[in-house]
Amino acid sequence: MVRNERISIEGKPAHRTDGWKTSAGIRLLLFVLLGLLFYMAVANRLIPQTYDIEIGSVSEKTIYATKQIENAIETQKAKEEAARRVQPVYSILPMKNETLVEAIFEKLRQINADDQLSTTDKVNVFRNVFPTMYNDHAEMLYASIKVGEPGNEGLLNEVKTALRDQQYRIPEEVYFKFPRLTKEDLDAMEPVARDVVVRLMNDQLTNAQTARTRVAELVNTSPLTKNTSREMVQEIARFVITPNKFSNQKATEEERAEARENTKPVYINKGDVLVHKGERVTEETYGRLKDMDLLKEKVNYWPQLGLAMMSALFVLALYMYVRQSEQPIRHNNVQLLMLVLIYVLNVTGMKIVALGQNLEYANIGYLAPVAMGAMLIAILIGMPIAFISSILFALLSSVIYNVKGEELFDFRYGLVALVVCITSVFAIQRANQRASILKAGVMVSLFGAVTIVSLIFLDNVYTRNEIMLSFGFAVASGLLTAVLVIGLMPFFEVSFGILSPLKLVELSNPNHPLLRKLLTETPGTYHHSVMVGNLSEAAAESVGANGLLCRVGSFYHDIGKTKRPSYFIENQTNIENPHDHIEPSLSKSIIIAHARDGSEMLKEYNMPKPIRDIAEQHHGTTLLKYFYFKAKKQQEEGAEPIPEEEYRYPGPKAQSKEAAIVGIADCVEAAVRSLRNPSIEQIDTMVRKIIKDRLDDGQFNECDLTLKELDTIAKTLNETLLGIFHSRIEYPADAPAKTESKEVKQA
Incomplete structure (x- = not known):
């Protein structure tokens, strides 16, 4: 199976070479040249005209936005929606409840070993000691929360409330059973209780009761044999278990504030309708027209800047795609220069065909060999770059061949160009001989013609002559593309040292x-x-x-x-x-x-x-x-x-x-x-x-x-x-x- 991979004749990744091939300055210059190419290719179509309009008058044309401005109302809505989607923030605290278990058992051994206390006295002591130990443990936790830090004051209040409201109340009859426990019983019970508490407290608990319901199951599977021991371990574990996950209102508000801040502004984009034909111009609409310099109040040069911005966006899209590519073009200026040259040749061919639109053949744009650039890039550089280039060629086509003054883009030419470019990339990916290029050209003709037929069915305003010409232009475009690619391939292989699959097959x-x-x-x-x-x-x-x-x-x-x-x-x-x-x-x-x-x-x-x-x-x-x-x-x-x-x-x-x-x-x-x-x-x-x-x-x-x-x-x-x-x-x-x-x- 032939892999459609390209290898530079340099043989090694570009970053291992020296000189202009890896120069950042040369790389920047090449991308600037691409931007100039985009600008010059569509300047005659996208420099907007200005209008003589007053507030309250009726617009005689549909006017489109020429640059991007923020829509304050929609932006505020987006910010509030982003804040609403933020989930509450919780803080997980290390409760260290196993230390409370150890302290309780130590207290049990101490009191039960005191022969001077009666059983009733011991019960009274236990009744007071357990809540006291719980409160002391809670106070130690409160002290570990630094109130001076932002947001911790609210967290401390939340912890206090949760520990107070969810404190377990040991049944009264249990206190009468504690004095009966021997030292041996306590020694056997302590590791079981500690293990149960540690295991359950490893979970994130907002409600301690959910963990307490599992205590009996874990204790019953322990090695304890005495029923009394198991019962006492269960009560101690339930008493010790507390929530460890607490709502942090301050942190939640900070997250929501950050969500509002990070929400991207909503814009009125370039190409959006500002005022429809026959629509009365309001004060708000007039302000937008003024902000975009579409009024004949003063001479402005902002449209050129707008076009420069669009060209920069095209270059940025291509740059980001090249930057993420695994192909040598990511570092090698030789391949980037070849990419620029392919763009120049492709745009030149498109502009030459566009000259024919001044004649009687309005649909001659379908004849343009737009797929030539995509096919050359797919063969010589790589498919990923060919796909993004196909999109750019389609956008350029929709502008270059747009003859409708009211619109900035003609989607018909853009759609046809996108279809034929994508088709050429897929058709050429396994090319292993020159005849494969001709087959790809036939596929381009076929899919281009099918796309035009679909557009004809959608827009029933074509004359029979226009239909025949459009169909013929599409078929000729695919064949012209194949001829140009076959003719240009040796030039690129020799000039740039490209070892394509076609060249490899020849060498074999x-x-x-x-x-x-x-x-x-x-x-x-x-x-x-x-x-x-x-x-x-x-x-x-x-x-x-x-x-x-x-x-x-x-x-x-x-x-x-x-x-x-x-x-x-x-x-x-x-x-x-x-x-x-x-x-x-x-x-x-x-x-x-x-x-x-x-x-x-x-x-x-x-x-x-x-x-x-x-x-x-x-x-x-x-x-x-x-x-x-x-x-x-x-x-x-x-x-x-x-x-x-x-x-x-x-x-x-x-x-x-x-x-x-x-x-x-x-x-x-x-x-x-x-x-x-x-x-x-x-x-x-x-x-x-x-x-x-x-x-x-x-x-x-x-x-x-x-x-x-x-x-x-x-x-x-x-x-x-x-x-x-x-x-x-x-x-x-x-x-x-x-x-x-x-x-x-x-x-």
């Missing part, structure tokens, strides 16, 4: 000189590259990377091996391995050189930089373990250790997901191909070991692959490899061939 043609060279001089490497392309494309698609770039990059990643093909094992057919007769250091130099040689060869053939980067970076700075250990084995005793750095590729490490994925697929394909009869377990173990080794070696430190994506890549490679190396049926051997191996061959 086996008739390319480098691929022919690879096939004829190193057939083993060619087959290996094709296999790596299959693996890397599937892996890249699984993590949202550019699968087509990975496939094409894989085709060329080992092109450097064509300089010394016999030194690479896949090309050593019926010949002796030359590495057996040379020093490991020389072998290392030959092997390492293929990445650099490949990058240089690709540069000689003017291959795009992302392809060169894959060839140069697919090994990163990995270690040539075979020759490193061979060198160590041949090393004389007592000699200085050979540093690993001497047997590592010079790098750089992978700078993109695509380069990293090709490197993984390259290593995996070679490793699995070395297995005689690879099983599912062997393949999975091999793949994950290779990825882990590269991860531990820091080969992914400079690209944005995540651990989750690496796991997804491993699973995808396993699935793809199983499809490639699936087992085949073992055919019975002929009698003379009985001595041959009976192993099952792998595809």
